[in-house]
Every structure is written in C-alpha cells, then in structure tokens.
Amino acid sequence: xxxxxxxxxxxxxxxxxxxxxxxxxxxxxxxxxxxxxxxxxxxxxxxxxxxxxxxxxxxxxxxxxxxxxxxxxxxxxxxxxxxxxxxxxxxxxxxxxxxxxxxxxxxxxxxxxxxxxxxxxxxxxxxxxxxxxxxxxxxxxxxxxxxxxxxxxxxxxxxxxxxxxxxxxxxxxxxxxxxxxxxxxxxxxxxxxxxxxxxxxxxxxxxxxxxxxxxxxxxxxxxxxxxxxxxxxxxxxxxxxxxxxxxxxxxxxxxxxxxxxxxxxxxxxxxxxxxxxxxxxxxxxxxxxxxxxxxxxxxxxxxxxxxxxxxxxxxxxxxxxxxxxxxxxxxxxxxxxxxxxxxxxxxxxxxxxxxxxxxxxxxxxxxxxxxxxxxxxxxxxxxxxxxxxxxxxxxxxxxxxxxxxxxxxxxxxxxxxxxxxxxxxxxxxxxxxxxxxxxxxxxxxxxxxxxxxxxxxxxxxxxxxxxxxxxxxxxxxxxxxxxxxxxxxxxxxxxxxxxxxxxxxxxxxxxxxxxxxxxxxxxxxxxxxxxxxxxxxxxxxxxxxxxxxxxxxxxxxxxxxxxxxxxxxxxxxxxxxxxxxxxxxxxxxxxxxxxxxxxxxxxxxxxxxxxxxxxx
Numbered sequence: 001x002x003x004x005x006x007x008x009x010x011x012x013x014x015x016x017x018x019x020x021x022x023x024x025x026x027x028x029x030x031x032x033x034x035x036x037x038x039x040x041x042x043x044x045x046x047x048x049x050x051x052x053x054x055x056x057x058x059x060x061x062x063x064x065x066x067x068x069x070x071x072x073x074x075x076x077x078x079x080x081x082x083x084x085x086x087x088x089x090x091x092x093x094x095x096x097x098x099x100x101x102x103x104x105x106x107x108x109x110x111x112x113x114x115x116x117x118x119x120x121x122x123x124x125x126x127x128x129x130x131x132x133x134x135x136x137x138x139x140x141x142x143x144x145x146x147x148x149x150x151x152x153x154x155x156x157x158x159x160x161x162x163x164x165x166x167x168x169x170x171x172x173x174x175x176x177x178x179x180x181x182x183x184x185x186x187x188x189x190x191x192x193x194x195x196x197x198x199x200x201x202x203x204x205x206x207x208x209x210x211x212x213x214x215x216x217x218x219x220x221x222x223x224x225x226x227x228x229x230x231x232x233x234x235x236x237x238x239x240x241x242x243x244x245x246x247x248x249x250x251x252x253x254x255x256x257x258x259x260x261x262x263x264x265x266x267x268x269x270x271x272x273x274x275x276x277x278x279x280x281x282x283x284x285x286x287x288x289x290x291x292x293x294x295x296x297x298x299x300x301x302x303x304x305x306x307x308x309x310x311x312x313x314x315x316x317x318x319x320x321x322x323x324x325x326x327x328x329x330x331x332x333x334x335x336x337x338x339x340x341x342x343x344x345x346x347x348x349x350x351x352x353x354x355x356x357x358x359x360x361x362x363x364x365x366x367x368x369x370x371x372x373x374x375x376x377x378x379x380x381x382x383x384x385x386x387x388x389x390x391x392x393x394x395x396x397x398x399x400x401x402x403x404x405x406x407x408x409x410x411x412x413x414x415x416x417x418x419x420x421x422x423x424x425x426x427x428x429x430x431x432x433x434x435x436x437x438x439x440x441x442x443x444x445x446x447x448x449x450x451x452x453x454x455x456x457x458x459x460x461x462x463x464x465x466x467x468x469x470x471x472x473x474x475x476x477x478x479x480x481x482x483x484x485x486x487x488x489x490x491x492x493x494x495x496x497x498x499x500x501x502x503x504x505x506x507x508x509x510x511x512x513x514x515x516x517x518x519x520x521x522x523x524x525x526x527x528x529x530x531x532x533x534x535x536x537x538x539x540x541x542x543x544x545x546x547x548x549x550x551x552x553x554x555x556x557x558x559x560x561x562x563x564x565x566x567x568x569x570x571x572x573x574x575x576x577x578x579x580x581x582x583x584x585x586x587x588x589x590x591x592x593x594x595x596x597x598x599x600x601x602x603x604x605x606x607x608x609x610x611x612x613x614x615x616x
C-alpha cells in the first residue's frame with residue numbers, strides 16, 4: 001500500500017503549533033516515540049481539498065537547525081531525512097507567532113532554505129491585532145517567496161485557506177539541499193528577520209515602538225555592553241551610598257544591646273559568650289543586610305523588567321568565545337545569589353560538557369556571601385572619596401571585584417573547554433520578553449525572601465560556628481603576656497596554617513578566619529570579629545570597631561591579597577556537596593576544589609607581592 005505524503009508542522013516553541021495541529025487533524029491522532037529516543041512523535045491524518053490523504057506530523061519545537069537539545073535534534077534530523085524510521089517530509093507548515101515575528105522569522109528562513117515546499121501559518125494574528133500590531137501577509141509572501149496564511153488556531157480561523165494552500169503544495173518536487181550547514185550565520189539571519197518584520201508591519205502601538213527603540217540600544221553590539229556596565233556601576237555605587245544610614249542604625253542597635261548585657265551581667269563565662277561570641281560574630285555579619293538587600297533590589301527589578309534576558313543575549317557572544325552556550329547564563333546569574341541553586345540550574349543544559357564546565361566555574365560568580373567580606377575590607381582600606389562626580393572609589397573597587405570573578409570564570413571556562421571538558425559548544429536561541437514595569441508586590445516578596453534566608457543563616461550556621469569558634473578561642477586561658485588568640489586551641493591550629501599562607505601575605509588572623517569559612521564565606525567576618533573581641537575586650541565590638549582593628553593590624557597589600565583570595569577560593573561546604581550530587585561522584589568536586597584553591601593562592605600571592613613592590 002502506498003504511503004500517504006508526509007507533511008511536517010514545525011516552528012518555535014509557544015507558536016501555537018499544537019493547537020493548529022489539533023485543528024487540522026481533529027481526533028485522528030496518534031502518539032508514539034521516535035525510534036531510539038524518548039522524544040514523543042505526534043501524528044495525525046488530514047484530508048486535502050482534492051480528497052488526497054496526508055500524514056501530518058507535529059515536530060518538537062525548535063529555535064534553529066543547530067540543535068541544543070534532544071527535541072531540536074529530532075526536528076533537525078526529520079527535516080534533513082536523517083531520523084531513523086522516519087521519512088523526509090514532502091512539505092512543511094511553518095507556524096509563526098504573529099506577535100513575535102522577528103524572532104520566529106529567523107528559523108522560518110532556515111527552513112525555507114531547505115528547499116521543501118513551504119506554507120507559512122501566521123498564527124495568533126488576533127492577539128497581535130489586540131495589542132495594536134497590524135501585519136501585511138502579502139509583504140511576507142513577496143519577500144519569503146512562499147504562501148503566508150493568517151490563522152487563529154483556537155478559533156479555526158484560516159484553517160480552510162491553509163488546507164487549500166497545502167493541496168496545491170503537496171506533490172511539488174523538493175529542491176535538492178546543497179548543504180546540511182545553515183545558509184547564513186545566526187546573526188545575519190536575525191538582522192534579515194528584523195528588517196523583514198519591520199517591512200511587514202503596517203502599524204503598531206507606541207508601546208511596541210518604544211520596545212523596539214529600547215532594544216535598539218539594549219541589544220546594540222556597542223551601546224548594549226556600555227549600558228550593561230553602566231547599570232552594574234550604578235548598582236555597586238548604590239550598595240555603598242544607600243546602605244550607609246541603615247548600616248549605622250544596626251550597628252547602634254548591637255552596640256546598645258552589648259552595653260545592656262554588660263550592664264546586666266557580671267564579667268565571666270556567660271557575658272563573654274554573649275558579647276564576644278554571639279554579638280561580635282553574628283552582629284558583624286547582620287550589619288551587612290542592607291547592602292545585600294540593595295544588591296538584590298537591583299537584580300529583582302532588572303529581572304522583572306525584562307532586561308536580564310537582554311543581558312543574556314549580549315553575554316552569549318562572549319560566552320561562545322570561551323566555549324559556553326548562552327544556556328549557561330541563567331545558572332551563572334543564579335550563582336550571584338548562591339552557587340548552590342546556580343549549580344542545580346545547570347540541569348537545563350543538555351550538553352554534558354557544557355553543563356560540567358558551568359558547574360565547575362559557578363563558584364567563581366561573586367555570591368552574596370562574599371559581600372560582607374568585600375565591604376568590610378573595602379570600608380577599612382579604600383578611602384571613601386569621589387573620583388568623579390557621583391562616582392565613589394569604594395563602589396568602583398566593589399564593581400572591579402565582581403568583574404574579576406566574571407573574567408576569572410570565563411578564563412577558567414576557556415581553559416577547561418580546551419582540556420578536561422573538551423567538546424563542541426552548543427548553540428542557544430532565546431526569545432525576548434516584553435519590557436514591563438516591575439510589580440512592587442513581587443519585588444517586596446523577593447526582598448523579604450532574601451532577608452529571611454540571610455537572617456536564618458546568621459541565626460543558625462553563622463551563630464553556631466561563631467560560638468564554637470569563641471569556645472576554641474577562649475580555652476585554654478593564656479598566661480599573662482601572651483595573646484589569647486594565639487595561645488588558644490583555635491590559635492594553635494591557625495599557627496599551623498599560617499606557615500602555608502604566610503608567603504602570600506596572610507597573617508595569623510587571616511589563617512584563623514580561613515578555618516571556619518568552609519561552612520559559609522561570610523563567617524570570615526564573624527571569625528575575625530570574634531577573635532578581635534576576645535583579644536581586646538576593652539573595645540566595643542561591631543563593624544566600626546572591627547574596621548579600626550583591621551586598619552591597625554593589616555597592611556594594604558595583605559588586605560588586597562585577602563580580597564583576591566575570596567574572588568577565587570571555593571569556601572562553602574554546601575557548594576561542594578551539591579557539586580558531588582550533580583556530578584554523581586567525588587572526582588569533579590575534588591578537581592574543582594583543587595583548581596580553585598590553587599588559583600586563589602597564586603592570585604593572592606601575585607596581588608600581595610605586586611602591591612608590596614608598588615609601595616602600597
């Protein structure tokens with residue numbers, strides 16, 4: 001029995017393809033799997049106007065003929081006749097979202113270049129018109145050289161016209177495919193698609209015009225990166241300037257609480273535990289809550305406005321240069337909050353080498369736990385002065401540390417992709433969401449969530465660690481003439497570690513702080529605060545007194561080396577644990593620890609010796 005012609009329905013995800021497939025085939029459908037893969041195959045029968053039956057197959061949604069997932073690979077293979085157990089289609093129904101035409105046309109032009117008979121279904125035309133977008137299908141027909149039929153699948157609008165057009169296409173010989181490679185590179189196709197979309201647009205609302213105008217700047221190859229850096233610059237300037245007042249309020253609160261405890265309790269074990277342990281440790285971290293909330297305020301607003309996806313598009317070019325796809329952007333962006341959810345988010349990356357590389361570099365993204373360390377050192381050693389109008393030196397240094405982490409991640413990715421995770425980089429397509437005003441309610445919930453997480457961490461992990469550290473610093477009691485922080489149990493452990501870190505400019509205090517920071521990075525501040533509170537009980541503890549201690553005991557080269565260490569060192573047990581879980585073994589967590597600690601040691605040493613030679 002002769003097989004009926006095969007017509008493939010293909011398009012981007014969320015183009016309304018499945019609804020159109022259902023409208024054409026009705027109940028005459030069956031679902032199975034493609035041979036050798038778990039990707040589902042949806043097919044149905046369709047009777048043409050002349051009575052001929054055809055088999056209609058709904059291919060998985062794809063963004064291009066360069067596959068980056070199993071679904072896209074099946075779609076590519078079916079279209080090229082390379083899928084096992086599947087015929088090459090005799091014709092294509094290419095479904096486009098009328099309201100997102102420029103992005104969908106990019107793939108459509110790749111499909112037309114395959115040489116198969118094609119009809120374009122300009123779907124969801126009603127939603128486009130509702131939003132004030134009026135298109136001219138005749139312009140698209142003329143420029144693309146294929147029929148274009150406006151459709152509304154859920155209302156069966158345009159279905160009869162589409163079937164009639166298919167009747168004339170099925171049986172037309174296909175043009176031989178000259179090459180399996182794309183006819184043009186993606187960026188050239190995107191420019192052509194955008195120009196064609198503009199040419200086919202009869203009218204649009206002022207809001208859509210504003211969106212296009214904003215994208216012409218936000219996505220520009222020159223102005224786009226400048227805008228991104230400017231936004232980052234403003235964000236880090238605000239972290240210091242806006243947080244000054246609330247930080248001082250929290251400091252005053254902890255100072256008053258310490259004074260009240262000292263007034264109510266006699267000198268002894270309990271008072272020392274509360275003042276030198278809990279307040280000096282936990283209080284030194286909690287004062288940084290305003291800085292973290294300001295940082296996340298910017299991140300949440302940029303995400304809700306639709307800008308973050310534009311940033312991903314800009315960085316995709318840079319990421320492709322180091323062997324990563326743009327799919328790594330979201331996991332890496334998540335790692336700015338914490339590397340743990342960032343590493344878990346790599347599950348969306350289908351290519352195993354891409355995914356492993358992203359996991360290995362995620363700890364280099366500057367997570368929020370580093371912010372207390374950065375700000376206390378910057379506050380102690382970087383002058384709070386303006387280098388330009390509205391440009392503070394402290395904010396510039398903080399921005400530089402974040403950029404250093406990003407640059408370090410990209411350099412690490414470049415080296416890893418050429419050595420231990422060698423392989424081809426997969427492509428990446430994305431759709432741009434609409435610009436919109438962030439909802440105050442959503443931003444407030446996001447900030448409340450971050451504050452709750454931070455305070456719970458301060459009240460559990462950090463509090464417990466600082467109390468243990470206080471105990472290790474308090475016993476045994478040092479005889480007269482010796483420093484308690486050196487004579488204690490913790491001090492003796494730190495003295496052993498100091499031998500290793502002394503060549504890179506670290507002192508006994510830093511060696512002591514490095515031990516508990518494996519639990520959480522911000523404990524470094526709590527550890528130093530606790531140590532100095534025990535070592536100098538006459539001074540009130542808190543962020544301000546901690547700054548005074550640092551200025552008196554550390555040199556500037558040592559402080560800069562300490563900052564550089566924290567840019568690279570993987571000091572978080574949770575990150576190691578989730579890496580072991582996601583890579584199913586200890587091989588890659590151990591490798592990650594080794595290369596990051598080695599990098600941190602070398603970069604801190606270089607920073608210390610260069611700063612020393614420069615006479616800083």
